[in-house]
Amino acid sequence: MNTVTNARYDGLADWYDDRFVIGGEPHQPGLLELLGEGSGPCLDIGCGTGRNFETIRASGREVVGLDYSSDQLRLARTRTDGPLMVGDAAALPFPDESFGTVMVMWISTDVDDFGDVLREATRVLRPGGVMIEYGVHPCFNGPHVVYNDEDGSRTAHTTYRQPGWHEPAPYWGEGGIRQHIGMSHVPLADYLNAFLSTGLVLERFIEPEGPGVPHALAVRARKRA
Template identity: 60%
Template sequence: MTARYDGQAEWYDEYIGSNAHVTTQDIVELLGPGEGPCLDVGCGTGLYLDAIRSTGRTVAGLDRSADQLRLARRRDPAPLLQGDATALPFAAGTFGTVTAIWVSTDIPDFAGLLREAARVLRPGGRLLFYGVHPCFNGPHIESREDGAVIIHPTYRIKGWHKRSPWWRQGGVRDRVGMSHVPLADLMNAFVDGGLAIERVYEPQDRPVPSVLAVRAFRPV
């Protein structure tokens, strides 16, 4: 099983790890206190496993990239599995919580991920999505140094993008590309997957939000 981040894991861990404390604070706040098993889908190098554990939950992680999991195992003692986020190797109703952090841009079938997340959640279980804001962060966006963004008329071109003229050379998107899920598709994927949206957030204090978070649950 190969993945786009195989061969990039050390670089990516250092790249995203430099700002991981901001995401960590948001995740802890948005999750709130809890208990029981939590699955971190697309756990990558395990940067957020301990933060999830700090909320009182017992955490396990899954990722497609063997290289990323190798680093995650060095970092955290949580059970970690290599697998497909759209075909989770767990029985229905296994988890009380599922987290999906920075995954919508890396998994071509985001709707499939949410369907599987809903399946493995217990009735009443919670899902936290935290990722790229599709309106203001993507292949259609040209960022300026003053915090403003230029939105180019390619927003509706969904799916996988290998290149964008506005990506920073040598950055994560320039290296691995990204999947763009327009806002309507992203939000509808929760509903179509059998999840009820509880709250939507635009975390952090940037003038133009680059992050979107959604808290949802599986109806009883």
């Protein structure tokens, strides 16, 4: 994970929680259904302030949260009694095959190598276990995209083909996550190839309900037994 960029989440936890968590829907669209019923510990990689802990519990699983920001975890602690730890998504502090379920939440734009994160998540997943990845839609959400508030459309710049970290652009807007944190980009082909590199069986893709132009893309995959 990019140390400089993710250190910026420290000191922003209250702003982040107020903007993205407090008053939001109890379950992100489609996430509970994609996760399905289960049991045992579920590792929530990039758990932030605990936005998805209620969903994990509703599925029958137990929360284990990991985030690079100790400030985010300060607020996450108010939403669970389960284990929480500071850690790097690309170097997870767990032995092989530790979890029956792993969630990778909204971090594709925060890491240097999305493939490394998925491969680490696969490493700690037990045979037959489920991985859920949920986050930025590679085509319609990212540092190459302009949000058109008047009609809900989006404009994609030719920088779509530029992977990795992007310099701030005039169309990023003021006060959003991009201005606060910066943003990396994973083009669609790289995104899909990252999953193929894990050897997981891809079971389902969804573009969760929301704006007319999809904001998020989510995947359910399973480790071969």
